Amino acid sequence: xxxxxxxxxxxxxxxxxxxxxxxxxxxxxxxxxxxxxxxxxxxxxxxxxxxxxxxxxxxxxxxxxxxxxxxxxxxxxxxxxxxxxxxxxxxxxxxxxxxxxxxxxxxxxxxxxxxxxxxxxxxxxxxxxxxxxxxxxxxxxxxxxxxxxxxxxxxxxxxxxxxxxxxxxxxxxxxxxxxxxxxxxxxxxxxxxxxxxxxxxxxxxxxxxxxxxxxxxxxxxxxxxxxxxxxxxxxxxxxxxxxxxxxxxxxxxxxxxxxxxxxx
Amino acid sequence: xxxxxxxxxxxxxxxxxxxxxxxxxxxxxxxxxxxxxxxxxxxxxxxxxxxxxxxxxxxxxxxxxxxxxxxxxxxxxxxxxxxxxxxxxxxxxxxxxxxxxxxxxxxxxxxxxxxxxxxxxxxxxxxxxxxxxxxxxxxxxxxxxxxxxxxxxxxxxxxxxxxxxxxxxxxxxxxxxxxxxxxxxxxxxxxxxxxxxxxxxxxxxxxxxxxxxxxxxxxxxxxxxxxxxxxxxxxxxxxxxxxxxxxxxxxxxxxxxxxxxxxxxxxxxxxxxxxxxxxxxxxxxxxxxxxxxxxxxxxxxxxxxxxxxxxxxxxxxxxxxxxxxxxxxxxxxxxxxxxxxxxxxxxxxxxxxxxxxxxxxxxxxxxxxxxxxxxxxxxxxxxxxxxxxxxxxxxxxxxxxxxxxxxxxxxxxxxxxxxxxxxxxxxxxxxxxxxx
Numbered sequence: 001x002x003x004x005x006x007x008x009x010x011x012x013x014x015x016x017x018x019x020x021x022x023x024x025x026x027x028x029x030x031x032x033x034x035x036x037x038x039x040x041x042x043x044x045x046x047x048x049x050x051x052x053x054x055x056x057x058x059x060x061x062x063x064x065x066x067x068x069x070x071x072x073x074x075x076x077x078x079x080x081x082x083x084x085x086x087x088x089x090x091x092x093x094x095x096x097x098x099x100x101x102x103x104x105x106x107x108x109x110x111x112x113x114x115x116x117x118x119x120x121x122x123x124x125x126x127x128x129x130x131x132x133x134x135x136x137x138x139x140x141x142x143x144x145x146x147x148x149x150x151x152x153x154x155x156x157x158x159x160x161x162x163x164x165x166x167x168x169x170x171x172x173x174x175x176x177x178x179x180x181x182x183x184x185x186x187x188x189x190x191x192x193x194x195x196x197x198x199x200x201x202x203x204x205x206x207x208x209x210x211x212x213x214x215x216x217x218x219x220x221x222x223x224x225x226x227x228x229x230x231x232x233x234x235x236x237x238x239x240x241x242x243x244x245x246x247x248x249x250x251x252x253x254x255x256x257x258x259x260x261x262x263x264x
Numbered sequence: 265x266x267x268x269x270x271x272x273x274x275x276x277x278x279x280x281x282x283x284x285x286x287x288x289x290x291x292x293x294x295x296x297x298x299x300x301x302x303x304x305x306x307x308x309x310x311x312x313x314x315x316x317x318x319x320x321x322x323x324x325x326x327x328x329x330x331x332x333x334x335x336x337x338x339x340x341x342x343x344x345x346x347x348x349x350x351x352x353x354x355x356x357x358x359x360x361x362x363x364x365x366x367x368x369x370x371x372x373x374x375x376x377x378x379x380x381x382x383x384x385x386x387x388x389x390x391x392x393x394x395x396x397x398x399x400x401x402x403x404x405x406x407x408x409x410x411x412x413x414x415x416x417x418x419x420x421x422x423x424x425x426x427x428x429x430x431x432x433x434x435x436x437x438x439x440x441x442x443x444x445x446x447x448x449x450x451x452x453x454x455x456x457x458x459x460x461x462x463x464x465x466x467x468x469x470x471x472x473x474x475x476x477x478x479x480x481x482x483x484x485x486x487x488x489x490x491x492x493x494x495x496x497x498x499x500x501x502x503x504x505x506x507x508x509x510x511x512x513x514x515x516x517x518x519x520x521x522x523x524x525x526x527x528x529x530x531x532x533x534x535x536x537x538x539x540x541x542x543x544x545x546x547x548x549x550x551x552x553x554x555x556x557x558x559x560x561x562x563x564x565x566x567x568x569x570x571x572x573x574x575x576x577x578x579x580x581x582x583x584x585x586x587x588x589x590x591x592x593x594x595x596x597x598x599x600x601x602x603x604x605x606x607x608x609x610x611x612x613x614x615x616x617x618x619x620x621x622x623x624x625x626x627x628x629x630x631x632x633x634x635x636x637x638x639x640x641x642x643x644x645x646x647x648x649x650x651x652x653x654x655x656x657x658x659x660x661x662x663x664x665x666x667x668x669x670x671x672x673x674x675x676x677x678x679x680x681x682x683x684x685x686x687x688x689x690x691x692x693x694x695x696x697x698x699x700x
Binding site for chain 1: 341356367
């Protein structure tokens with residue numbers, strides 16, 4: 001339909017997209033911690049405070065009997081937080097960035113990527129703390145920890161696929177952002193973030209195990225705490241579905257893109 | 265040579281959201297998912313085709329809602345056309361609306377970074393140009409404050425500055441320029457001229473028709489999404505103005521109760537009175553230096569023109585104009601509130617607006633004061649009184665129109681005037697000043 005000749009503009013479109021991603025992620029980080037006294041320290045303080053409360057709850061008040069609980073919890077919490085905050089923010093990725101969407105030449109598909117990346121960086125900032133936790137609590141890091149980037153890539157794709165979908169739907173139905181908040185809150189309790197999936201009663205297991213985050217969080221624990229290779233077959237299936245769904249929801253996003261400008 | 269912008273059979277359809285269409289899941293569910301498709305559609309642009317060769321400056325004129333901004337956005341790649349094609353050759357720098365790209369909570373500097381990178385500069389290029397960008401925008405003092413503390417004029421200056429510092433080959437400018445003060449507008453226009461001279465293609469939406477005439481190589485006139493005409497600025501602007509005038513005539517009610525001006529002139533619709541009468545001028549009074557009503561003054565004396573008006577419904581930011589014309593119809597003086605950037609509030613009752621002349625240096629003779637009030641974008645006139653208020657200027661009989669302060673001085677050429685460079689000696693000029 002329309003040909004925009006950008007060829008002469010840049011050494012490469014990829015350089016442009018990389019610069020843009022970096023600049024906008026920095027912008028998001030700045031916005032997140034703008035006018036907060038402790039700044040980036042919050043990305044560490046927040047999980048630490050949660051850690052404190054949950055450890056108190058499930059070690060002292062209602063003991064779950066999980067060995068090395070703080071590290072176990074931290075693992076689940078970091079992965080889950082990345083997932084949850086990304087989706088909540090991604091739902092608002094289009095509707096909340098009207099000023100960018102209406103700029104000539106702004107690539108709208110970047111927005112969900114920016115959201116997921118920004119939260120990945122928050123995770124990476126807290127990751128050293130987790131490693132310290134693992135070591136302090138007597139665990140040891142095995143070589144399997146080096147596989148972490150692959151697992152993160154998987155989670156990135158999985159989260160992004162949902163992010164495109166939610167961002168698009170929210171343009172049409174603005175209450176998606178409220179619904180997703182509630183749904184994710186419930187999911188937090190159903191997903192074994194602060195407890196072990198093995199505690200599920202037998203008869204509910206088949207349903208509950210359909211939750212991809214259960215396996216992803218489990219894989220984090222396998223790599224970091226137990227030093228073993230996670231179930232690759234399951235992760236492979238999740239990866240395949242994530243890629244497929246990413247493709248589909250990206251298509252939906254692109255086909256609805258023209259309406260963004262009008263609806264905003 | 266390739267054209268910088270090619271637009272072919274462009275059509276853009278907008279959905280006007282039906283008031284019954286649900287905007288949330290809740291409403292959708294409550295209505296059982298009915299009405300989801302209930303939308304009205306309308307063409308914001310249709311069958312628009314034109315080409316702009318590189319280095320040309322094209323003005324787009326037309327009334328509000330004619331599709332000017334939509335056209336500019338589509339060319340800028342914001343949104344996709346429903347019909348036809350646009351092809352753009354070159355890097356676009358654009359200033360489409362004020363809010364684009366700036367986040368209120370970030371500082372001016374941080375926003376410039378993001379905007380620059382979005383426009384296609386690398387981070388390094390942005391930092392290299394940062395000082396220049398800030399200097400052009402004249403924002404050295406406030407660049408590190410959050411954008412939300414900026415006035416609209418300041419935001420416009422920063423936006424414009426970023427847009428022109430990204431090496432654009434094509435500049436798209438919506439009428440945001442009108443937000444800045446006059447001096448900055450002039451600076452922007454000068455810079456635009458410079459870009460044009462360098463071969464940059466410029467598309468400009470302007471409500472200032474004289475600006476369009478002065479700067480553009482070509483003008484495109486849009487009406488209700490259709491291209492009415494395109495061509496030499498003088499011709500197209502002339503036609504456009506003529507249509508606005510006929511629009512006023514069309515809206516003038518066929519019959520109105522007879523009205524007389526305070527000094528007895530009868531106001532007859534479509535003879536000396538035109539307009540839609542949504543807002544009426546009830547009287548135009550002239551006052552002399554002492555504030556007393558008058559119909560004649562000495563040339564060079566002060567004069568105040570008071571327009572009394574009333575309206576039955578709220579009128580958004582009307583424009584008032586006053587002109588002084590000879591009996592022949594020749595306009596000696598013309599002024600309006602819009603050219604002074606004087607934005608009047610919403611007016612919803614009767615009131616009075618006064619134009620003060622410190623001195624009126626017109627030649628002696630009989631004149632008329634004409635007064636009008638117009639729709640905020642000059643779309644049509646609400647009320648215009650023509651040749652209904654006579655004004656006599658008394659001065660020694662002379663030809664011509666102007667009678668500025670003057671002084672004849674006879675002197676011996678050899679003695680009193682040094683014609684070194686043909687100029688008068690300062691002493692003589694001082695004397696002239698003292699005598700006045």
